[in-house]
Amino acid sequence: MKKFAEWLAKNDYYKAWFKDAWPYVTGAVLLSVFQIVTFATTGSPWGVSAVFANWGAWIIEAFGGSVDKWYYFASEGAQATLDRGFFQDPGTMRNIGLIVGALFATLMASGFKIKKLKSGKQVIAAILGGLLMGYGARLGFGCNIGAFYSGIASLSLSGWVFGVFLFVGAIVGSKMLVKWFM
C-alpha cells in the first residue's frame, strides 16, 4: 500500500488529473460545455445561490412554517419549484453535486483538512460576508453565477451590468478586508 502511494504520487496522470489544479482554459471550456448541457436539459441556465434560498424555504416548511406570503416566493414559478420539493429540483441536485464533487476532488488530491478558526475577527468577517453575499444575491436576482456568468452566456446586457458592479464591489471589499480584517 505504501509502495502504491509512492508510485501514485509520482504518476504523471494522477498529478495532472487529481493533484494539480487544472489550467484556467480547461476550466473555462468545461464550464461552457456544462452550461450548455444544463440549459438544454433543465430549461434554465446555471444558478447556485437561488437554490439555497429554496433550501431555506424547505427548512421552514419542514418545521411547519409557510413562505407563501413572502414576496420572494410569491411568484407561480417559485411556488411550483417549492411544491415539487427537494428531490425534484435540478438546482438542488446540482448544488449537492458541487459539494460532493469538491469533497471528492480534495480527497483525491489528499488535500482534505479541517481548518482551525484563526480569530474572532475571522468569524465575524465570515458571518458578515456570508450574510451580505446571500442577501445581495437575492436582491440582485442572482449571484456571480446566475446573474453574471449565465447572464453573459445568455447574451443579456444585465450580465455585463452585474459584472461592472461585481468589480466595484470586489475593490471596495478588498479595501475593507485589508483595513479591518487583517
Place this chain on the structure above:
Amino acid sequence: MQEVMLDCLGEACPIPLVKAQKKLEELAVGDVLIVQIDHSCAMKNLPEWAREAGHNVEIEEVDDGEWEVVIEKVK
C-alpha cells in the same frame, strides 16, 4: 540572511498573498520567507505572483492540505 516564517494557516484568499507581499517588502535581498498555507487557492496565486515578481519559489507539501511556500527574495 535570515529565514522568516509566516503563519497563514486558516486564512483564505487573498489574505495569504497580501500578507506575504507585505512581509517580503520588509525583508532584504537574499532573505527567505516561508509562508505556511492550507488554502489551495493560495497555492496557485502566491507562487504565481512571487515567480512573476522574479523571486525563487519552491513549494513543499508538509501534510494533507498543508503547504509551505518558500520564497527567496532575489531583488
